[in-house]
Amino acid sequence: MPERIRRSKFIKGEGRSVIINNPYDNVDKSNFDKVEAHKRICQQLTETYKCKNHDYGDAYAITRKEHANAILFRIFDKYNRLKTLLSGAEQKVVDESIKDTLMDIANYCIMELIEMEVDELGSE
Numbered sequence: 001m002p003e004r005i006r007r008s009k010f011i012k013g014e015g016r017s018v019i020i021n022n023p024y025d026n027v028d029k030s031n032f033d034k035v036e037a038h039k040r041i042c043q044q045l046t047e048t049y050k051c052k053n054h055d056y057g058d059a060y061a062i063t064r065k066e067h068a069n070a071i072l073f074r075i076f077d078k079y080n081r082l083k084t085l086l087s088g089a090e091q092k093v094v095d096e097s098i099k100d101t102l103m104d105i106a107n108y109c110i111m112e113l114i115e116m117e118v119d120e121l122g123s124e
Contacts, residue, residue: 041103049107060111061118071112078105 064070082101085091 041106045103045107045110048103049110052107060108061115064112064115071108074108075105078108 060070060074063073067073078101081096082098082105085096085098085101
């Protein structure tokens with residue numbers, strides 16, 4: 001079974017989210033490599049995708065079959081979530097950070113690219 005995802009944890013009273021495990025603990029801050037950072041983030045995206053697909057099933061592909069523009073719905077939802085988080089407004093749902101939301105947006109874009117490839121393979 002896939003390892004569970006650790007989302008951001010809210011620190012009450014400070015009005016912000018923090019990451020449980022700091023992903024920068026093992027990063028040489030004096031010699032930050034953006035290509036390595038990209039690779040690490042992509043690995044996190046893959047693990048998140050794997051865990052969520054396990055929990056939700058292939059829900060995005062199913063939704064996309066019913067609604068050709070499903071990507072627009074998902075991105076719009078996350079865009080609105082990001083806008084709210086960036087505004088600093090009080091949050092009732094406190095386990096999703098700005099970084100979590102950006103990761104979700106990136107994964108939705110990748111899922112759309114995957115479904116486009118599935119479509120292309122099916123039309124050959």
